[in-house]
Amino acid sequence: MNAIDRLIAVALAELGYLEKKSNADLDSKTGNAGSKNYTKYNRDMKAWAGSAGLSDQWCQNFVDWVFVTAFGLETAKKLIYTFTNYTPTGSNAFKKRDRYIKRGKGTPKRGDVIYFYSSAKGRIGHVGIVTKVSSSKVYTIEGNTDGSSALVTNGGMVREKSYSLTSTYVDGYGSVDYSQIENEGYDTPTAPVAVTYKLGDRLLKNYTEGPDVKELQQALIGLGYSCGSYGADGEFGDCTEMAVRAFQAANRCEVDGEYGPETHAALEKALAAKDVPEAEAAAAKYVQIAKGKKCYVRKGPGTEYKEIGVAHSLDKLKYQGQTYENGWHLIEWKGENACVSGKYGKLVE
Numbered sequence: 001m002n003a004i005d006r007l008i009a010v011a012l013a014e015l016g017y018l019e020k021k022s023n024a025d026l027d028s029k030t031g032n033a034g035s036k037n038y039t040k041y042n043r044d045m046k047a048w049a050g051s052a053g054l055s056d057q058w059c060q061n062f063v064d065w066v067f068v069t070a071f072g073l074e075t076a077k078k079l080i081y082t083f084t085n086y087t088p089t090g091s092n093a094f095k096k097r098d099r100y101i102k103r104g105k106g107t108p109k110r111g112d113v114i115y116f117y118s119s120a121k122g123r124i125g126h127v128g129i130v131t132k133v134s135s136s137k138v139y140t141i142e143g144n145t146d147g148s149s150a151l152v153t154n155g156g157m158v159r160e161k162s163y164s165l166t167s168t169y170v171d172g173y174g175s176v177d178y179s180q181i182e183n184e185g186y187d188t189p190t191a192p193v194a195v196t197y198k199l200g201d202r203l204l205k206n207y208t209e210g211p212d213v214k215e216l217q218q219a220l221i222g223l224g225y226s227c228g229s230y231g232a233d234g235e236f237g238d239c240t241e242m243a244v245r246a247f248q249a250a251n252r253c254e255v256d257g258e259y260g261p262e263t264h265a266a267l268e269k270a271l272a273a274k275d276v277p278e279a280e281a282a283a284a285k286y287v288q289i290a291k292g293k294k295c296y297v298r299k300g301p302g303t304e305y306k307e308i309g310v311a312h313s314l315d316k317l318k319y320q321g322q323t324y325e326n327g328w329h330l331i332e333w334k335g336e337n338a339c340v341s342g343k344y345g346k347l348v349e
Contacts, residue, residue: 003071003178004111010070011129011141014062017158019144023054023207023235035156041065041143042085047210048073051083054207057154059127060087062143063113066129071181079176080113087124091115094174102172103165108133113174114140118153124171126153128161137162138170204259208236216240216259216267220247221326223270224341226303250343284347286316287329287340295344301328302339309333311340319347 020026021034026043038054041061045052048068052061064083067076077083081093090113094100101108108114108130118125128142139162146155151169163169197212204213217232220243228239241257248255251266259267289295289311297309297317301324311317320337322330327342 003181007066007070007111007129008131008141011066011131011158014066014143014158015141015160017143019058019156033156037144037154039143043209044068045083045085046208049083050202052085056085057144058085059142059144059153060090061085062158063090063127063129075181078180079178080174087115087127090127091124091172091174099175099177100172101175103167103170105172106175108138108173109175111176111178113176114138115171115174116151116153116169117171118151121153126151130173131160133165136165138165200261200264204236205257206236206238206241209234213240217243219267219271220244221302223247223267224302224327224343229304283349284319286348287319287331287345288348289313289315289317289340289345293344295340297331297333297338297340300339301326301330303341305339308338311345316348317345323347 017029017039018033019035020032020038021036022032023038025032026038026040036055037057039058039061042052042054042056042058045061045064045068046054049064051064064076064080067080070076071079080090081097082089084090091100094113110130110132112130114128114130115124116126116128117123126142126145128140128145130138131141132139139160141158141160143158144154144156145152145159145161146157147159197210199212199215199219201212204216211234213236214232214234217227217234217240220227220240221232225243225246226239227243228237244259244263245255245257247267248263251270253263253266290313292313294310294312296307297311298305298307317340318332320330320332323342324330324339328339329342329345329347331338331340
């Protein structure tokens with residue numbers, strides 16, 4: 001299978017995919033169908049290249065996804081020059097390298113990227129992949145379109161379409177230089193290895209997903225901050241943002257709900273200070289509330305558990321010999337087991 005065949009095989013496999021009404025069932029072709037622009041193409045390009053938003057209009061993200069899935073990040077970028085969620089940026093990348101064919105000024109070829117002019121947007125506003133060129137027509141696969149013969153820039157599905165070579169819908173073509181990889185040879189399409197980020201490698205904020213988000217959530221939970229009922233699921237949602245904001249406020253960081261360098265440094269410091277030697281835990285008899293602080297006593301180790309009382313500055317609570325992975329201590333409260341956060345209570349003899 002040559003490179004162009006491989007690219008088109010990946011695109012063909014996506015025919016019939018429907019965008020979703022929420023950020024769920026993204027890998028299903030037809031499940032959770034809706035009109036909110038959520039797709040696996042947005043999710044993956046966001047994770048792989050940081051070039052997409054989860055609810056973008058997604059025609060460009062679809063094209064980028066097909067190239068990356070066919071060839072991997074490095075080779076795909078050689079071929080289309082940039083990853084972006086904005087069609088004018090995609091077309092300009094070809095123009096800057098003198099590889100853009102205006103409609104009527106040259107002949108497109110199979111495997112090129114076709115760009116469409118949207119009169120409603122007043123700019124290039126849609127994009128697809130050329131699958132075939134005849135004497136009079138160009139045939140395409142496009143994301144975020146529909147089955148009509150007109151130009152549709154936000155139609156919600158992956159479809160095959162065709163246009164006259166003289167159609168005013170067509171602005172031009174990004175001429176892909178496959179000679180760069182012509183000797184590499186390809187078999188069947190396989191998904192690329194996704195970029196893996198470690199905590200601190202990139203800015204994390206609402207809608208970010210990945211293993212670094214999960215690492216952040218695990219750290220926050222370990223420090224006593226709840227990330228919601230789903231826990232450390234690798235998705236930076238509203239509950240994780242609230243946990244980040246609470247951590248930032250408690251550690252004198254800018255409270256913006258985004259996990260950047262300042263918050264990362266504060267988290268590393270907090271984690272280093274949290275570790276309690278086993279010998280110290282074994283010797284502890286009490287949990288003493290920090291001077292000038294007070295905290296809720298809860299039925300379990302986390303803010304999701306019911307409040308059953310309030311412990312005050314310098315109170316000593318009988319330690320029951322267990323500190324949970326999230327830093328909460330098991331104590332005795334009015335003859336029953338209960339918990340307080342390790343943010344406020346220190347083990348003492």
